[in-house]
Amino acid sequence: MIAFKRIDHIHICVPQERLEEARLFYTEIIGLPLIYRPDVFAKPGYWLAVAGIELHIGVEPSLPRTSRHSAFEVHDVKAARAYLIGKNVEIIPETVIPGRERFAFIDPFGNRMELLEFAPLPGPPRGGGR
DSSP states (O other): OOOOOOOOEEEEEEOGGGHHHHHHIIIIISOOOEEOOOTTOSSOOEEEEETTEEEEEEEOOOOOOOSOOEEEEOSOHHHHHHHHHHTTOEEEEOOOBTTEEEEEEEOTTSOEEEEEEEOOOSSSOSSSOO
């Protein structure tokens, strides 16, 4: 068995010629701060801080859009959605899951990111509490 502690980082890719555009999108539109990235990598990229983990942006040729994605819990998913719509970011509806309000956005490079907020489930509390 593996004793997991936490997620350390998520890595997304963008085409080489759009790397600076990716930096601007994730720092200026999404609002993530850049953090130190060691100079040991052959390919260029950026590291950013997001909610106690790291988002790594690397380069590789464009890939077709798929369902693979990263998901982040946010404090106000409706406000996040409205903010991204106001910035003309592509929004993708997600399948309804009870107890979660969620949507995804597609960054300008084809990466899918889900944002979600947990909500109370309807009905009586579970677990046999009195």
